[in-house]
Amino acid sequence: MGVVMMTDVKSMLWRNNGRAHHKLTKIKKEVRANRKLLACDAVVVALSGAISILLAAGAAVSAQDATVVFLSMLLATGITMPILLGAKLYRRHRHSTTLPGLFLTAPASVIAVIGYAIVAQGSGLHDAVPMTTYPIMLILMLLGFVCTRGIAVQRESTRRNRRKPVSGAAEPVVLVGLGATSDLFLRAVHQGLSPYEVIGIIDDSMDSTDLLFHSVPILGSIREPRPIIDRLMDADRLPRVLLLTETVTNFDNDGITVLRDWAEAQGIKVRSLPNLTEQQPAGFSSKNLVSIDPEDVLTRPQKSVELQLLRQTYRGQRVLVTGAGGSIGSELVRQVASLQPAELVLIENCELNAYQVDRMLARHFPHVPRKLHLCCIRDRVHLQAIFEEHRPDMVFNAAALKHVPLVEANPCEGVLTNVIGTRNVCDAARSVGVKAFVQVSTDKAVNTTNIMGATKRVAEFYCQAQDLITRDLGCDTRFFAVRFGNVLGSSGSLIPLFQEQIARGGPLTVTHPDMERYFMTIREAVELTLVAAAQGLRAKDDNGRIFVLDMGQPVRIVDMAERMIRMSGKVPGDDIAIEFIGIRPGEKLFEELFDRDEVVQPAGFAGVTCAIPHPVPIPRLRAALLRLERSARSGDAAAVRRGLAELVPGFGESDLAAPVRNGRQGPLGPSTNDLTIHPFPLPKFQPAAPPMLQLEANRRGKAFA
Template identity: 30%
Template sequence: MNRLKELIKLVLKNTLFKLGIEDVGYLSRWIVLWWDAQVVLVVLFLTSFIESNFTSSFANKEFLYLLILVEVVTALFFVIFKTYVGIIRHSSYVDAAKLFFSSLFSAITLLIINAVSSKLTGKVFFSPVFLIIFSLGLFCGLLLYRLLIKQIYALFIIEEHPNFEKVFILGVSQGAISLAVAIENELPKRFKVVGFLDYDELNSKKQVLGIPILHITKKVHVLVRANNATGIIVLEDDLKNNIYTKSIEECLDYNIKIYRAPSISEIDLNSGVNDTIRNIQIEDLLGRKPIEINNINILNIIKGRTILVTGGAGSIGAEIVNQLGRFKPKCLLVVEQAESALHNLTLQFTKKFDNIEFVPLVSDIRNKKALEFIFKEYHPEIIYHCAAYKHVPLMENNPTEAVSTNIQGSKNLADLSVKYNVDRFIMISTDKAVNPSNVMGATKRAAEMYVQSLYNSLKSKENCTKFITTRFGNVLGSNGSVVPLFKEQIASGGPVTITHPDIIRYFMTIPEACQLVMEASSMGSGGEIFIFDMGKAVKILDLAHKMIRLAGFIPNKTMEIKSIGLRPGEKLYEELLNDKSITLPTYHEKIMIVKENSDDYKFVNESIKKIVSSSNKNEITEIIKKLKELVPEYISLNSEYEILDSKEQV
């Protein structure tokens, strides 16, 4: 039997090669159109033969004229409906519909030509029966030869690649069913759907497309293994809405592969579904329901205006720049000291938004003279201040740099915003500014205090700058954050290092954080500190376990997890507000306003001048002392500066 198959394959290959078809999987569109024309020829012969009770003669000029007429008309509709454009091995219901309508309209056009000819010359080319038989025969012929090509491809490819993976699809929604259809029609096969898994008991023991639906009554991994499957596929929409989180995490614990598939509307059926189904990532598991923002409000403050973004090529800054592009600013100024990152951002943005003036400015917010030139030259109306030093251990060892950028740089921008009548100033802060335990957090808190107190000193004046602060926790995938670090450690074979087994952090995605920043910037009227709903806190040890399992390893068996101790300035958990603060709701469920005691501008300004003066003299101890005087809740942890918190030293 196998020898017969090999013989058939050899004959087919030789035949196709002689016809100029070297790859049956990717037929040229002109070859497809040529074959469609041959189908028209065959169907026309057969229809004429059938209508004449098998007595028709084709050796006459009249039949030749009919043949030319029919070929021209059908070719016209093949081109109109683009029946020859798709990849035949990925033919779908859409392609079948194109074939049907091209056959139907060809018959209708021939009928119209017939009627016109009858009226003008009295000559009839086709009978109604002929056209009905022809149109049905043409549709069936075009469809059947495409199915034949798919089967030939299957003979060549599936026999050569017999290994496909048995999987379950989570859910039995219309999207899940459409995905199953796409997978079943895909050649070569990467997956074989053996069932749907669903929580709804009413669907139990039913079938869709001949595929059983299994009710999730017991452990998912038991159902998967009992059916000799090795993985599950979850739709992106279900993943975002956390519908099957429990089942996914269970599969993760038992080393069952988890795949993510986009919604069926995002799949290009001509390219196939295989390449769109990918291994699930940790970002998928930590992601939350999609955020709905008020695009109209944001558009009202951004459209047609000049916007300045500092630190615009960083993780947060670059995303804000890209999101701003959607709201049609007149001009986008990006201040960034990292020239390569700024160059890359410039190329990406100008390619995507070629109708927006984009001005990349290699500059440093610590240089007030350079900043003032930018304000004089471009007159920014809204500022998104993202530039900052953020790495806790690094800033603990470099407090002068933290002061010069996080405090002095922010002060430079705030003062110039007032001087040049900037409408809105949005400062990006951090949860580490709350009850800070490190230099970085303390300098960010000092910057918060400065812009808030500056606004309070000016708010009685007409058209004063609206200073708005946004505060949130860790973002997934930002430069130097834990997720890329763990990925790198896993890729290099481990160990995966954590600082403490009990350390927890809040996470949100970069797009989510930036969407909320944009929303807050549109709702703020000045003086607010906005905090975001960060969701559930994530234990870093659990994060390490999940990432190791996603990579196909077993924690502490095939991949070591090593605790290295808390780093200087690091604490076990972060907070978004202190004990003295209260929160007020906004119209957006994920954004709240923090009410804190307002600070006196003169006191804050004088304190900052002293801190900056000590920084310029490189007086490290004095910097920390003065920071602790300005921010009394700043208590150092795991740091050499802890000694400055003792009563004897203060």
């Protein structure tokens, strides 16, 4: 019996020792994690004990009083700090201080001051000290604790703000709804944890308009969306995104419908923030794959522009857009329509594209006068008749054949559309005296190794030559070329291809591990194009420039593929493989924004740089274009390649001797053995694909990026 009792006692002591050890370990962790805050609190307690005695005494301090003050500081610290630790005040992280958390310091402080008073009075240390010392000490301690925790929170906020995007670089958004989700989202924004800038909030209440919530103005009530829309349209910039902070069913149905229709017309994304109280699915399958927005793939903030300049330039103008149903053309049409032009003239060769862009205008901009023409820009006579009928003020040429492999395999068609078609539109624009002609170009025109890039380079030359004629003759018609890189989400581009391959379960096909490209969203490319044309019209003497849009740093295609796989809830290499299948004919590992023989100058406004190439004399250019047109219409691909090589420096030296099959030259890629005969040194070495890799790609015939 005695043995059993001894065993129970030992077990109890062991458990008690274990609990004590566990508590001691927790206290050590708390002290270690908040050691700076604990040290500051100890200083606050000591100073409160000293200052309270001095304030209560109100007389000069003698040497004996100084000794009492010093001993009181030690006593106050020795009694208060263990009580604060026992009250678990340091269980909270110093960066998570809240108002309720500050209230919890009051009971522990009251107990500490009472204990301090009892000990000081009982020991005789404070025999001559007034009793008002202790309330003063309590007040000083509480104020000190508030200050130390406020400083800790502010320091953390400052540290996070260093990662915050610079002003103007953040993406402007409007929140719809006021609740816990909005509150947390705004806190994250103000702490620099979000790439967004909240420019307004839409509330459900009718009485909160123009009030501030976390320093952000409330624009109005969702029940009356029209005043909100008018207010946003009058601002200098529109939001990129409307963020719904609650489920749609929680909002007024009519108001949210009007707001959504307006956002769609303006190209503004409408997205929902996840509800904090709803469970998210734990796994992913082919049935619940996440829909990826092209703008989410871009790893940099999108460029934003001020709308006032665009309104002043395009409002009340007759604007003509070629290729109006394509990816760039339809976005041009949408943005110009939102600027209240006098008339929109649309030229489109594809019936389906024409129908879709016309339907979009009928739905969102029924008040804008428009005329749609089914016409190919190769048809000079029909094109001229359209220009004579409408006599536009502004012309945007977005019609082009843009896919490198297709144009490489069909060089004659590429020349007829990208070169001869551009010439036809330019000449028609000059004949009716338009204010500005804008040519949409590409970075593939720089140091090009493919037919598509060469044709776009010749189109740049022709626009530059026409703009120089305007300067020499004192005419009013300006000609601009705007050069930018790959557009995310455009037809036949990288994002739709990867989405399709992810939906099939992979693999994602990439041409080369080192392949990289410049990327922009369609919206920011078109906005900057409109800005470049508007600013170009203001600059009267800077003729012959090419506007090059700022696209940030180039992105490796394989990195983008991995990012899209992760955004779909998959693991690259495990769930979905990435397969390298070889460089396509005419492709380069990387694109460049400026040619080596171009003079680069600042444009004088944000987001754009100017390139000034050596101009080609217009007599030589016109003669070369006539020869190119004859060769292309006769189907002589070899002559077309030779003609492009005569005009475009560095193009075609390595493949002029390529064999001709059935009267047409085969789409052979550029050779990498000839690197010394270019008229200027190449900026980088463009390696060809490994022979086995290229052979495998040709054998399998896969689509790839």
